[in-house]
Amino acid sequence: MIQDRSQPRMTRRRILASAAAVPAVGALATPAIAQGTLKGTKLTVLAGQWYVPETNTMLDQLAAELGRDTGMDIKIERFAGDELMTKTAAVIGSGRGADLAVGVEFDTYVYAAKLNDVTDLADEIGRTYGGWLDAAKATSVVGGRWKSLPIGQAPAAWNWRTDMFRAAGVDKFPDTFAGLLDAAKKLHAKGTPIGMTLGHASGDGRSTNYPVLWAFGGKEFEADGKTVAINSPGTLAAVEWYKEIYQYFIPGTTAWLDPDNNQAFLAGKVSATVNVNTIYLASRAAAATDPARKNIVDNMEHGQWPSGPAGRFACYNINVWLPFAASPNKAGQREFLKAWYSRAFLPKWTKTGQSYFIPQLAGFDAEDVWPSDPKLKIFKDLNKLNRLPGYAGPPSPAAAEAVNKYILVDMFAKACTGQLTPRDAVAWAEKEYQQIVRRRTRT
């Protein structure tokens, strides 16, 4: 763990003082709970492990300082990967075990009835930081009320090797899907293929495949979120494009789980893949002692998704704070959230992540949170692209189930591998979507 000793220690007094110095902060700056009234109360926060270790340390520090200053006993419980989801489900089911949790994009819709209304806090935070981006509202507003608070989104970009592209006669990352197909052919011929995740990878499966669907004009649902719209000429065009480019991939992408594209890229086996900035950050951290990693750092760039017939889209993983309604410490919950979104904490936490997770707040464009490293500059623009699964409907439980069951990923994979024709693969996906909706809407 690397801690920045040059930064002043974060204390609750400093958070409040800093917040009070900014008039726009409003109620975020005001300790709604008089000092001492939280003394002796308990607050359990469920969290995972963010890939940038320092961001985890900052959460621990925030909890420790807030606990010290309020007398609240704050405990951060960490769970690896899917365990956090299981634990959150258990807390929702039993109404016991935690007060707050880090959730993902669909959780707000899935658990809305079991979450506290935090609309007033969301409004204050919005006012403080120039308003929420649409992706934030789409994630956290259910029935017109904010039932969670967005932490941020992790923009996924095309990680590409400039040296390998140049060797194949491609000077810049393609800006169209036809261009990407052409580049994939050339790179394959040079023995440096690209790779897109077509396996049951919970993060990369989504961020890699949904943008392709949308770029060709495909969508899962109509705006009502109930009418299945996957069987369309746009979807078919996306599947056909995928089937064609798949022959130029590195073999094995239908079995790729989340770590596999990182490993393939780091080993120089693929010249391009879709990922967040962690490949680059990990390589940069090791570059001083590892010449192979230095070579990657020197010869990689991040590119945005190509533009398709329907436009340019991206699909990012989103984290939110889930305030459990069954929590006996609602005041503590709110105090923790205020500290998290304070000016003394959130911009600094964001900067530490170096565009790994970026709050979906419009005012962050002007904040000092963006990394100075030129190879990470693109993430500021990528932050505005996000679209959520379930489009043109909301990220509903039906959309969540389709993601969790990898329906879209498998639709592409079935066509790519020849298990089904593109038309049959789309028809298969349509049937799966219809069954999901039928189950979800029978009551």
Add this chain to the structure above:
Amino acid sequence: MVTDIIDSERALGYLLVAPVVLLLLALVAYPFFVAVGYALTDRTLADSGVFIGLENFELLWENQIYRQTLRNTFIFTVGSVTLRLVLGVGLALLLNESFRFRRAVRAAILLPWIVPTVLGTMAWLWMFNPNFSVLNYILVQTGLMTHGFNWLTNPDLALFSVLLVNAWRGVPFMAITVLAGLQAIPQDLYDASSIDGAGKFQRFRYVTLPLVMPVLLTALVLSIIWTFSDFGIVYGLTKGGPMNATHVLATLSYQTGLASGNIGEGAAISLTMLPVLLVLIIWQLRRIRRSTTM
């Protein structure tokens, strides 16, 4: 009053067995009946739902992924248990012979069984890795193949791969259990059959097999139950992919019930295992009762 109970053999019997019964009711019966109740509702994680009878099961039967999962589960179980049986019995027969370092080898054989599932699965994940498979590396370097196998990429091979890892993990249990049965066979029987002119195969067929059969059947039934409900190996290796080719009932139930919050349907999926497991358990219990009353 207390002395009356102690004096009454029947009452004392009930009293002594009560803690176990209560424990079973709390830890086995209650969760089971709750699961059955959930399967008959459209309960989600955020909503207690309403009674819908057998609709969950009807909808499941119409679902292609569920039917594929059912098929996968049976292939996975039959394949893995067959491998466990053949390799486990073979290994037990070998370990029953005298050779140098026999004790050390017996201890080493247990390793796959002792190693935590996740750890073993991670090691296999590397060995099957689509791009860095050490198995493929060896096959290619030794000139046996030009490209290696698509262990987890090819749908059929992926199912075989997860089945293989499950068998790898289960063989030690089968081997050690059968070995214990073999060692309980008195040497006199072998000596007597040799005097009667029995050859090696006949000694195995008429002495070893009948006497080791009770232990073998117990190990077999337990293996079927454990394999049928396995979760960790499949989830760790493939998460049910590629294209649901390795989904088994336990992973689909998790994906539906917990990941998607569809508790009722998830419970219905897991209850699919019930009839098969119930038949096995009843058969096993009847066999145990028969052997103890003989």
